[in-house]
Amino acid sequence: MMAADSPSSSSSGVARRLAHHHQAVLGLLLGLFVSLVLYTTVSGQFRSTNTIVVLQSTPAEGTEQNAMTSPPPVSSASSVPNNSIQGSVHDNKEKYQLGQTVDASDKMEGDLTRQELDQDGRYGNNGSNVKHGAPRKPICDLSDLRYDICDISGDARAIGLNRTILYVPPADERDTGGSEWAIKDQSRKLLVDIIEVKVKTLSTAQSLVAPECTSRHAVPAVVFAMNGLTGNPWHGFGDVLIPLFITTRAYDGEVQFLVTELQPWFVDKYRLILANLSRYDIVDFNKDDGVRCYPHIIVGLHSHRDLGIDPARTPRNYSMLDFRMYIRDIFLLPQDGQGIPYKEANRKNATTGTGTEKQKPRLMLINRGGNRKFVNIPEISAAVQAAGFEVLVEEPSFEVRLEEFSRVVDSCDVLMGAHGAALTSFFFLRTNAAMLQVVPWGVDTAMAYFGVQAKEMMLQDVEYNIAAEESTLYEKYGKDHPMISDPESIHRQGWELTRQYFWLEQDIRINVTRFAPVLHHLLQTLRG
Structure with a gap:
């Protein structure tokens, strides 16, 4: 027979039960307090709303013909009116001449080049802007020397006014820490005027109070900046349009652009390219006050080299030749198989029996x-x-419409100009047409900036390096100045001096007698 519990043991059991009860109550209160603090912190940072709009991201309106006269629609909290675009173009017409950059743009380019030279061609610390530990499955890659990129698949939410992209991981992949990056969403991460976009992987607690979607989209989105050095056509193509092609061409237009630092003039000037890379409204992300939810968001732009494409690093092995063909196609230029213009014209004349005088190369x-x-x-x-x-002499200005100018370039067999951004018009040439680049005194970047690209696009690359006497620097400073007698000594003193003398002060007076053999060789090459 069991003995009954003693009074002391009974009192002890009651005390233990009361202690456990108090601990449970305290734990519950503490949990509620922590949840309240987390909710207050996160909801204060991200505005939440219960309104959800389900969208298929409205396609850009109009036919292909309309696209030649109207820029892609721009969507924002306060949309950009057409007169705003035209005003921007007018205000900048003197600043963004083809082949020139504004003073501020020149300075940025100089600063960028100096940084590259100072670091022996290498770019900065790739991991310095990581604010927390890497997530279990990293969504941002900071390893490339040129650019940073984030690739988010799943529950991705874009909040324009906060310049923030959120990733809400599946429940089984969440952790207590989360991760955060600050990304310069362009192809040159050293540019000082590209304002960073925050990319965050939410923790378990943050995921529970994440801002709700105000719109849902069925297509992916790409977040990128339109500013920087883009007033210069070489940088417009090299820093934005080619990287955008690399990043988005495989989507065949089924992607939406969320643009930070949107430039209306850029949208207007390159409207055909933008409208063909994306069928959807361009979103002015800085002014967008919603929470846009996408199944896939890319932040930043892939970039391989200056004005170049590495086919091995593209989704479908795209090359510079593919890019030139793509540009010709969307600008409705003649099929490339027709041959260079003067040969095609003479072939047609011979076939039809019309025309008695052979056409000369243009x-x-x-x-x-x-x-x-x-x-x-x-x-x-x-x-x-x-x-x-x-010969056709052109001095294209900022106001030139690329639709019309592309057809003029296409009608030519040779594009000749001094080393500079205007040579970017070589995208409109036909296969086997020639680019004749006149290389100023002391400039040694001709091949890297244009020559390699011309050859990759199946164009003839011809270069004429001027003699010292053909530079106005010779007239101004004389033959004994180091920039004439020893240009390498100027290069060794740094980019600022090099830029000042050889890029900014110099004009060209071609010695036509010395130049004549180059023209003769070019003519024979075209005929061959």
Whole structure:
């Protein structure tokens, strides 16, 4: 027979039960307090709303013909009116001449180049802007020397006014820490004026109070900046359009652009390219006050090199030749298989029996409006004609419509100009047409900036390196100045001095006698 519990043991059991009860109550209160603090912190940072709009991201309206006269629609909390676009173009017409950059843009480019030179061609610390430990499955890659990129698949939420992209992981992948990055969403992460976009992987607690979607989209989104050095066509293509092509071409238009630092003039100027890479409204992300939810968001732009594509690093092995063909296609230029213009015209004349005089190869002579311009254009034009070419002199301004200008370039067999951004028009040339690049004194970047690309796009690359006497620097400073007698000594003193002398102060006076053999060789190459 069991003995009954003693009074002392009974009292002890009651005390233990009361203690456990108190601990449970305290634990519950503490949990409620922690939840309240987390909710207050996160909801204060991200505005939440219960309104959800389900969207298929409205496609850009209009036919292909309309796209030639209207820029892609821009969507924002306060949309950009057409007169705002035109005003921006007018205000910047003197600043963004083809082949020139504004002073601020020049300075940024100089600062960027100096940084690259100071670091022996390498870029900065790739991991310095990681604010927390890496997530279990990293969504951001900071390892490339040129750019940072984030690739989010799943529950991705874009909050424009906060410049924030959130990733809400599946419940079984969440942890207590979360991760955060600050990403410069362009192809050059050293540019100082690209404001960072925050990318966050939410923790378990943060995921429970994440801001709710105000719209849901069925297509992926790409977040990228439109500012930087883009006023210069070489940088417009090299820093934005080619990286955008690399990043989004495989989507075949089924992707939406969320643009930070949207530039209306850029949208207007390159509207055909933008409208073909994305069928959807461009979102002015800085002004967007909703919470847009996508199944996939990319932050930043892939970039391989200056104005270049590495096919091995693209989803479908895209190359620079593919890019040129793509540009020709969307600008409705003739099928490339027709041959260069003068040969095609002579072939048709021979077939139809019309025309008694053979057509000469047509050379477009582009003159810059600022530095590195030709100071003896009439003499050069006469020499080109004497060599057997038809010559067309152009000084394209910012207002030039690429739709029209592309057709003029396409009608030419040779594009000739001084080393500079205007040569970017070589995208509109036909296969086997030629780019004749006049290389100023002391400039040694001709091949890297244009020559390699021309060859990759199946264009003829011809370069004429001027002699010291053909530079206006010779006239100004004399033969004994180090920039004439020993240009390498100027290069060794750094980018600022190099840029000042060889890029900004110099114009070109071609010695047409010395130039004549180059024209003769070019003519024979085109005929071959």
